[in-house]
Amino acid sequence: MNEAADDAFLDVFARAPRRALAPGEVLIHAGDAATQVFNIDTGMLMVSRPGLDGRRQVLSFLFPDNFVGLTASGRYSFTVEAVTGATVAVAPRAALERRLARDPAAERAFLAMTYRVLENLVDLAFSLGQRSARERLAVFLLYLRHRYLLSAGLPVDDDAAMRRLEIPMSRQDIADFLGLKKETVSRGLAELERAGLLRRDRRHALQLLDIEGLRRLAGVLDFASPARRPG
Amino acid sequence: MNEAADDAFLDVFARAPRRALAPGEVLIHAGDAATQVFNIDTGMLMVSRPGLDGRRQVLSFLFPDNFVGLTASGRYSFTVEAVTGATVAVAPRAALERRLARDPAAERAFLAMTYRVLENLVDLAFSLGQRSARERLAVFLLYLRHRYLLSAGLPVDDDAAMRRLEIPMSRQDIADFLGLKKETVSRGLAELERAGLLRRDRRHALQLLDIEGLRRLAGVLDFASPARRPG
DNA sequence: CGCTGTGTTGATTTTTTTCAATCCCCGTGG
């Protein structure tokens, strides 16, 4: 459904046309015919699965070099929209499929990427099913930081780096990711601040004061723990 | 991580040795070296991701013809155990990898299976994040029935079929699947019974009295809705 | 500079969990 890194099949995007997205703009509507695949150049996107009655579950956030467009059937089963302004490379799905059919190494790389998506979903399911609101929030902050570190090519186990965190998505988006209400997200952040784990700066940025403490709260071994390397 | 159907790559299991499992017996321990892959012959298995402090998230239940053993790295990241007595076909992981590398059709089938696993996980994440306890329970019952119908080769949209449901797993297993406590599962079932949607027979079997009503509660379009076909 | 919509905080209600007390299915052994 999304998410990648430096993989063989990405060359289909090498000289692909680019598309610019304004914040909030929808790239893929759930239910659309799945004719295109995308690779993020810049900005942050959000993948979500809409329900029938307006509920939605946000599944992941996408960063530069992530891939989106993976689907089993002929239709996308998820929505993708821009969180910040963004640009994406656009290729026909058929081009990717040809590429994969022709080149076993590319196919293997694609499969490996699919595994990564899968593991992220398992982590999300674990959070949603087993963790409290505050724990989920801690995991979320570490997850965001981890993704930023990866994007920046920095080591993910350096607790001194990247203590200032930009949070470009709305509280509602975070709530829909963590299976909470937006008020609970606000309260949770306030509580983490009271506990000395972070300091809220502006609405969409904060300082992580105690990354080790956040890890303890999150139940280590998940996002951004030194014990766990990507790939 | 698991789950399949009638796919090309399954022939690696054709003349593979079988292993019998007693109820509760563990087939894969999270953290083990991932040297083998399995295909279910008979019985029901359960896949879960353990946390650090004893919490665990059950990710799926496996039925005959389902595949398990999929992993990104060299180690399994999940536990698989038998719910009922079961028998599984056992093949070396290397044999499967050779098979996939040699045969593009098999590799494509394998990728398709991975997509199905992914979609199931997305459905689970949606349930965990967005649905109430009672809704999750309704979805779970429909999901179980759906899997039984598939296993039996029956049409999944026949509301008259398979109204009696065997529930071989414990309330704790259900709770860990749905992100609830076992008491909440009990209460939820009692409530669905009071609402006339089902009748509890023995502890591990019940009658679905109003499948349409369960669908409405679950928010249709998910497991076992006529609108949604497998694959 | 006021408007608008997101975000925060407070009070209250609802849902789920926790703690605790039986219950009863089921296998065992008499």
Added chain:
DNA sequence: CCACGGGGATTGAAAAAAATCAACACAGCG
């Protein structure tokens, strides 16, 4: 064949967590 014992299951009461309802704050924008 039936009584017995044990462990999962159910139910109840109380506590905790999260959602809901409501008021207000505040940033960004016309």
